Amino acid sequence: MxxxxxxxxxxxxxxxxxxxxPTATPRSCVEIEVPVSIDTTAIKWLQPRVDSNIDAVxxxxxxxxxxxxxxxxxxxxxxxVKETFKINGQLCAPPKGSARSEILQIATHGGGxxxxxxDAEIKPKEYSYVEAALAEGYxxxxxxxxxxxxxxxxxxxDIVQLNVQVEILRQITSLARSGxxxxxxxxxxxxxxxxxxxxxxxxxxxxxxxxxxxxxxxxITNYPTESDGLVATGFLHTNIPLPGLNVATWGFxxxxxxxxxxxxxxxxxxxxxxxxxxxxxxxxxxxxxEPALLDYAWKIRQPVSVSxxxxxxxxxxxxxxxxxxxxxxxxGENDYGNCGGDCNGTYDLNMIKQQIYPAxxxxxxxxxxxxxxxxxxxxxxxxxxKASFDFLHKSGL
Ligand SMILES: *[C@@H]1O[C@H](CO)[C@@H](O)[C@H](O)[C@H]1NC(C)=O
Ligand SMILES: *[C@@H]1O[C@H](CO)[C@@H](O)[C@H](O)[C@H]1NC(C)=O
Ligand SMILES: *[C@@H]1O[C@H](CO)[C@@H](O)[C@H](O)[C@H]1NC(C)=O
Numbered sequence: 001m002x003x004x005x006x007x008x009x010x011x012x013x014x015x016x017x018x019x020x021x022p023t024a025t026p027r028s029c030v031e032i033e034v035p036v037s038i039d040t041t042a043i044k045w046l047q048p049r050v051d052s053n054i055d056a057v058x059x060x061x062x063x064x065x066x067x068x069x070x071x072x073x074x075x076x077x078x079x080x081v082k083e084t085f086k087i088n089g090q091l092c093a094p095p096k097g098s099a100r101s102e103i104l105q106i107a108t109h110g111g112g113x114x115x116x117x118x119d120a121e122i123k124p125k126e127y128s129y130v131e132a133a134l135a136e137g138y139x140x141x142x143x144x145x146x147x148x149x150x151x152x153x154x155x156x157x158d159i160v161q162l163n164v165q166v167e168i169l170r171q172i173t174s175l176a177r178s179g180x181x182x183x184x185x186x187x188x189x190x191x192x193x194x195x196x197x198x199x200x201x202x203x204x205x206x207x208x209x210x211x212x213x214x215x216x217x218x219x220i221t222n223y224p225t226e227s228d229g230l231v232a233t234g235f236l237h238t239n240i241p242l243p244g245l246n247v248a249t250w251g252f253x254x255x256x257x258x259x260x261x262x263x264x265x266x267x268x269x270x271x272x273x274x275x276x277x278x279x280x281x282x283x284x285x286x287x288x289x290e291p292a293l294l295d296y297a298w299k300i301r302q303p304v305s306v307s308x309x310x311x312x313x314x315x316x317x318x319x320x321x322x323x324x325x326x327x328x329x330x331x332g333e334n335d336y337g338n339c340g341g342d343c344n345g346t347y348d349l350n351m352i353k354q355q356i357y358p359a360x361x362x363x364x365x366x367x368x369x370x371x372x373x374x375x376x377x378x379x380x381x382x383x384x385x386k387a388s389f390d391f392l393h394k395s396g397l
Pocket of ligand 1: 070071072073
């Protein structure tokens, strides 16, 4: 009863503040600010500064100029990052008595969004991943990656990089595993019920989208014993040149010049897609999305940092061969950035199994038909979620 009441109060507050979803099912969630302490090194990159739209286009030109220094040549030094960041997250528990509430999914969103990517406010039953995971009986933690949403927004050149974000995901995971995720954090949305306040999962599955998948793969390839399962969506180990690394396809502008109101908290080096049509190019395929979902994607858009693009490959570690959990790689058939619009025939499952995840309990690639890179924003999204849940169930997750 108490949890239902809290869920209703949280839902009412959310509607009033107009932030979280008007959900189809009552939920028990708490919004928290997690203090995450990091001690690692980042990379000093050789790159032009971005303080205007003209600079943003110049940065893209520089990155895609035939004779510019390559990714390795652009690494010109190391930076010590020893800091505590405030990370905004939401922990939700499924209805009481759910079979899998002891299994926590930690979902990391990709570039261009924040945690709202996982929790569409439009037709949540058809699109919200959080809704689907709760209905399947899982507990779910979503958070705003460093430099997005309500999390801290440090220096976009030196700090907001992928290897730093892998360390953040690691610390969040370890706090959750020790049962201290909520007690160590500042509570933002009312008092959580006992279940949430003391929640300690027995298993943790890492779920990602795009850059969030790279970070999740980064976690299991650096710290293979710290995860029990991986669902990497909008991500594939392809054997073609990576069209997604061509930053010219995004249509970037300087965030604060593009929209001084929406992006007033973002400083030098923060990029956003200039128009709604740019978002469509990267994330959606005509015929398999409702225009309202493109509007939603545009509404919830978030900046990326210049150094996130440069540091993509620094997320991956060398310990992947020791990861023993199941690995589900999920990609839209028409993913533009990963596969140049057609993922058929771009990967070799045997190679992925033998060379990347040789110890994994199970490895599968799921191609979601007629879908672009934005899987949670496309029609038939929940059928794709179900494919991942069924895959996890086979391994007892
Ligand atoms: C970058 O250029 C250097 C020098 O030409 C070359 O040795 C290296 O293989 C290149 N690296 C990549 C990732 O292309
Ligand atoms: C990919 O392969 C499937 C199954 O063979 C086929 O139905 C689909 O049309 C192909 N997709 C593209 C974009 O060619
Ligand atoms: C919806 O997704 C499921 C799971 O991938 C797939 O089996 C089904 O064919 C898809 N339906 C359509 C109309 O694409």
